[in-house]
Amino acid sequence: MQDIVVATGNKGKLKEINQVLNPFGLRALGQSDFDVPEIEETGLTFVENAILKARNASKITGKPALADDSGLEVDALQGAPGIYSARYAGVDACDADNVAKLLDALKDLPQAQRTARFQCVMVYLRHEADPVPLICQGSWEGYIDFQASGDNGFGYDPVFVVPEKNCTAAQLPPQIKNQLSHRGQALKKLMAAFAAKQNGQ
Protein backbone atom coordinates (compact mmCIF):
# COMPACT_ATOMS: atom_id res chain seq x y z
CA MET A 1 0.00 0.00 0.00
CA GLN A 2 1.34 3.42 -0.94
CA ASP A 3 0.46 6.24 1.47
CA ILE A 4 -0.98 9.58 0.37
CA VAL A 5 -1.43 12.53 2.71
CA VAL A 6 -4.91 13.98 2.50
CA ALA A 7 -5.12 17.62 3.56
CA THR A 8 -8.32 17.24 5.52
CA GLY A 9 -9.56 17.19 9.07
CA ASN A 10 -12.89 15.69 7.96
CA LYS A 11 -13.12 11.99 8.90
CA GLY A 12 -16.16 11.44 6.65
CA LYS A 13 -14.25 12.59 3.59
CA LEU A 14 -11.23 10.47 4.50
CA LYS A 15 -13.39 7.34 4.77
CA GLU A 16 -14.98 7.95 1.37
CA ILE A 17 -11.61 8.70 -0.25
CA ASN A 18 -10.12 5.48 1.17
CA GLN A 19 -12.99 3.40 -0.20
CA VAL A 20 -12.08 4.56 -3.70
CA LEU A 21 -8.26 4.58 -3.35
CA ASN A 22 -7.69 1.29 -1.47
CA PRO A 23 -8.50 -0.96 -4.47
CA PHE A 24 -5.75 0.91 -6.36
CA GLY A 25 -3.19 0.05 -3.64
CA LEU A 26 -3.30 3.58 -2.19
CA ARG A 27 -3.98 4.48 1.43
CA ALA A 28 -5.21 7.97 2.37
CA LEU A 29 -3.93 9.27 5.72
CA GLY A 30 -5.30 12.43 7.34
CA GLN A 31 -2.96 15.38 7.74
CA SER A 32 -3.21 15.19 11.54
CA ASP A 33 -1.22 11.91 11.33
CA PHE A 34 1.63 14.10 10.07
CA ASP A 35 1.05 16.96 12.53
CA VAL A 36 -0.02 19.30 9.73
CA PRO A 37 -2.07 22.16 11.21
CA GLU A 38 -5.23 23.15 9.32
CA ILE A 39 -4.74 26.17 7.09
CA GLU A 40 -7.29 28.99 6.85
CA GLU A 41 -9.47 28.62 3.73
CA THR A 42 -9.14 32.15 2.38
CA GLY A 43 -9.83 31.32 -1.28
CA LEU A 44 -12.95 32.52 -3.07
CA THR A 45 -13.47 29.31 -5.05
CA PHE A 46 -13.33 25.56 -4.40
CA VAL A 47 -10.23 25.21 -6.57
CA GLU A 48 -8.33 27.97 -4.74
CA ASN A 49 -9.09 26.43 -1.35
CA ALA A 50 -8.17 22.92 -2.52
CA ILE A 51 -4.80 24.18 -3.78
CA LEU A 52 -4.18 26.07 -0.50
CA LYS A 53 -4.88 22.92 1.54
CA ALA A 54 -2.86 20.54 -0.67
CA ARG A 55 0.06 23.00 -0.87
CA ASN A 56 0.16 23.42 2.92
CA ALA A 57 0.18 19.65 3.57
CA SER A 58 2.75 18.86 0.87
CA LYS A 59 5.07 21.69 1.91
CA ILE A 60 5.05 20.63 5.58
CA THR A 61 5.31 16.85 5.04
CA GLY A 62 7.53 16.86 1.94
CA LYS A 63 5.10 14.25 0.52
CA PRO A 64 2.57 14.38 -2.31
CA ALA A 65 -0.76 15.65 -0.99
CA LEU A 66 -4.38 15.36 -2.01
CA ALA A 67 -7.00 17.91 -0.96
CA ASP A 68 -10.77 18.05 -1.37
CA ASP A 69 -12.68 21.31 -1.22
CA SER A 70 -16.37 20.74 -1.52
CA GLY A 71 -19.73 22.20 -0.64
CA LEU A 72 -23.44 22.47 -1.27
CA GLU A 73 -24.93 25.01 -3.70
CA VAL A 74 -28.63 25.75 -3.18
CA ASP A 75 -30.29 27.51 -6.12
CA ALA A 76 -32.88 29.36 -4.00
CA LEU A 77 -29.98 30.77 -1.93
CA GLN A 78 -28.07 31.92 -5.05
CA GLY A 79 -25.50 29.15 -4.63
CA ALA A 80 -25.00 29.50 -0.85
CA PRO A 81 -23.60 28.03 1.33
CA GLY A 82 -21.09 27.02 -1.39
CA ILE A 83 -17.48 27.37 -0.28
CA TYR A 84 -18.76 28.33 3.19
CA SER A 85 -20.70 25.06 3.66
CA ALA A 86 -18.61 23.83 6.62
CA ARG A 87 -19.13 27.14 8.47
CA TYR A 88 -22.66 28.06 7.27
CA ALA A 89 -24.05 28.34 10.84
CA GLY A 90 -20.83 29.86 12.24
CA VAL A 91 -17.11 29.09 12.59
CA ASP A 92 -17.68 26.44 15.26
CA ALA A 93 -20.84 24.99 13.69
CA CYS A 94 -21.34 21.23 13.67
CA ASP A 95 -23.16 19.33 10.90
CA ALA A 96 -26.48 19.42 12.81
CA ASP A 97 -26.25 23.24 13.22
CA ASN A 98 -25.63 23.70 9.48
CA VAL A 99 -28.49 21.37 8.54
CA ALA A 100 -30.89 23.15 10.93
CA LYS A 101 -29.97 26.56 9.49
CA LEU A 102 -30.49 25.28 5.93
CA LEU A 103 -33.89 23.71 6.69
CA ASP A 104 -34.98 26.96 8.31
CA ALA A 105 -33.79 29.09 5.36
CA LEU A 106 -35.85 26.94 2.95
CA LYS A 107 -38.86 26.28 5.18
CA ASP A 108 -41.39 28.16 3.03
CA LEU A 109 -40.25 26.79 -0.32
CA PRO A 110 -42.00 23.96 -2.22
CA GLN A 111 -40.01 21.02 -3.58
CA ALA A 112 -39.62 22.51 -7.06
CA GLN A 113 -37.66 25.43 -5.56
CA ARG A 114 -35.34 23.30 -3.40
CA THR A 115 -32.88 22.21 -6.10
CA ALA A 116 -29.23 21.96 -5.09
CA ARG A 117 -25.95 20.29 -5.95
CA PHE A 118 -22.81 19.17 -4.20
CA GLN A 119 -19.55 20.30 -5.77
CA CYS A 120 -16.11 18.80 -5.20
CA VAL A 121 -12.69 19.86 -6.45
CA MET A 122 -9.79 17.48 -5.82
CA VAL A 123 -6.22 18.69 -6.09
CA TYR A 124 -3.14 16.48 -6.06
CA LEU A 125 0.29 18.10 -5.97
CA ARG A 126 3.89 17.68 -4.97
CA HIS A 127 5.23 20.96 -3.58
CA GLU A 128 8.09 22.29 -5.75
CA ALA A 129 8.04 19.15 -7.94
CA ASP A 130 4.86 19.72 -9.96
CA PRO A 131 4.71 22.75 -12.24
CA VAL A 132 0.92 22.29 -12.48
CA PRO A 133 -1.27 20.52 -9.91
CA LEU A 134 -3.65 17.79 -10.98
CA ILE A 135 -7.20 19.16 -10.64
CA CYS A 136 -10.41 17.11 -10.94
CA GLN A 137 -14.02 18.09 -10.32
CA GLY A 138 -17.34 16.38 -9.71
CA SER A 139 -20.89 17.55 -9.05
CA TRP A 140 -24.05 15.82 -7.85
CA GLU A 141 -27.56 17.17 -8.53
CA GLY A 142 -30.45 16.77 -6.10
CA TYR A 143 -32.78 18.75 -3.86
CA ILE A 144 -33.12 19.62 -0.19
CA ASP A 145 -35.72 17.67 1.79
CA PHE A 146 -38.08 19.15 4.41
CA GLN A 147 -36.52 17.12 7.24
CA ALA A 148 -33.39 15.10 7.96
CA SER A 149 -33.33 11.30 7.36
CA GLY A 150 -30.61 8.66 7.48
CA ASP A 151 -27.46 8.04 9.50
CA ASN A 152 -24.75 7.42 6.89
CA GLY A 153 -22.31 9.95 5.49
CA PHE A 154 -21.75 13.38 7.01
CA GLY A 155 -22.53 17.07 6.56
CA TYR A 156 -25.71 17.79 4.60
CA ASP A 157 -26.25 14.14 3.54
CA PRO A 158 -29.39 13.71 5.72
CA VAL A 159 -31.22 16.49 3.83
CA PHE A 160 -29.81 15.96 0.31
CA VAL A 161 -32.30 13.95 -1.75
CA VAL A 162 -30.85 11.85 -4.57
CA PRO A 163 -33.69 11.89 -7.12
CA GLU A 164 -32.72 8.66 -8.92
CA LYS A 165 -32.70 6.74 -5.61
CA ASN A 166 -35.64 8.55 -4.02
CA CYS A 167 -33.86 8.80 -0.67
CA THR A 168 -31.32 11.04 1.03
CA ALA A 169 -27.56 10.64 0.61
CA ALA A 170 -27.45 9.59 4.29
CA GLN A 171 -29.78 6.66 3.49
CA LEU A 172 -27.51 5.29 0.77
CA PRO A 173 -25.00 2.52 1.51
CA PRO A 174 -21.49 4.11 1.44
CA GLN A 175 -20.41 2.34 -1.77
CA ILE A 176 -23.50 3.62 -3.63
CA LYS A 177 -22.86 7.19 -2.41
CA ASN A 178 -19.30 6.90 -3.72
CA GLN A 179 -20.50 5.65 -7.12
CA LEU A 180 -22.81 8.65 -7.55
CA SER A 181 -21.35 11.49 -5.51
CA HIS A 182 -19.41 14.61 -6.45
CA ARG A 183 -16.42 13.21 -4.52
CA GLY A 184 -16.65 9.77 -6.11
CA GLN A 185 -16.73 11.35 -9.58
CA ALA A 186 -13.79 13.66 -8.89
CA LEU A 187 -11.77 10.71 -7.53
CA LYS A 188 -12.63 8.55 -10.55
CA LYS A 189 -11.25 11.29 -12.83
CA LEU A 190 -8.17 11.60 -10.61
CA MET A 191 -7.48 7.86 -10.87
CA ALA A 192 -7.82 8.07 -14.66
CA ALA A 193 -5.38 11.02 -14.70
CA PHE A 194 -2.88 9.03 -12.59
CA ALA A 195 -3.14 6.08 -14.96
CA ALA A 196 -2.62 8.35 -18.00
CA LYS A 197 0.44 9.94 -16.32
CA GLN A 198 1.94 6.50 -15.62
CA ASN A 199 1.41 5.49 -19.26
CA GLY A 200 3.21 8.68 -20.36
CA GLN A 201 0.13 10.19 -22.03
Ligand SMILES: O=P(O)(O)OP(=O)(O)OP(=O)(O)OC[C@H]1O[C@@H](n2cnc3c(O)ncnc32)[C@H](O)[C@@H]1O
Ligand atom coordinates in the same frame (compact mmCIF):
# COMPACT_ATOMS: atom_id res chain seq x y z
O1 LIG B 1 -11.46 21.39 4.78
P1 LIG B 1 -11.41 19.96 5.29
O2 LIG B 1 -10.48 19.80 6.44
O3 LIG B 1 -11.19 18.97 4.20
O4 LIG B 1 -12.86 19.58 5.90
P2 LIG B 1 -14.20 20.47 5.78
O5 LIG B 1 -15.32 19.68 6.34
O6 LIG B 1 -13.96 21.84 6.33
O7 LIG B 1 -14.38 20.52 4.21
P3 LIG B 1 -14.62 21.78 3.25
O8 LIG B 1 -13.91 22.97 3.71
O9 LIG B 1 -14.34 21.25 1.87
O10 LIG B 1 -16.17 22.03 3.41
C1 LIG B 1 -17.04 21.08 2.89
C2 LIG B 1 -18.37 21.08 3.60
O11 LIG B 1 -19.39 20.85 2.61
C3 LIG B 1 -20.29 19.87 3.05
N1 LIG B 1 -20.09 18.65 2.23
C4 LIG B 1 -19.11 18.42 1.31
N2 LIG B 1 -19.22 17.17 0.80
C5 LIG B 1 -20.28 16.62 1.40
C6 LIG B 1 -20.88 15.36 1.32
O12 LIG B 1 -20.39 14.39 0.55
N3 LIG B 1 -21.97 15.13 2.06
C7 LIG B 1 -22.47 16.07 2.87
N4 LIG B 1 -21.95 17.28 3.03
C8 LIG B 1 -20.86 17.57 2.31
C9 LIG B 1 -19.95 19.57 4.51
O13 LIG B 1 -20.67 20.45 5.33
C10 LIG B 1 -18.46 19.91 4.57
O14 LIG B 1 -18.03 20.26 5.87
Ligand SMILES: [Mg+2]
Ligand atom coordinates in the same frame (compact mmCIF):
# COMPACT_ATOMS: atom_id res chain seq x y z
MG1 LIG C 1 -12.64 23.09 5.38
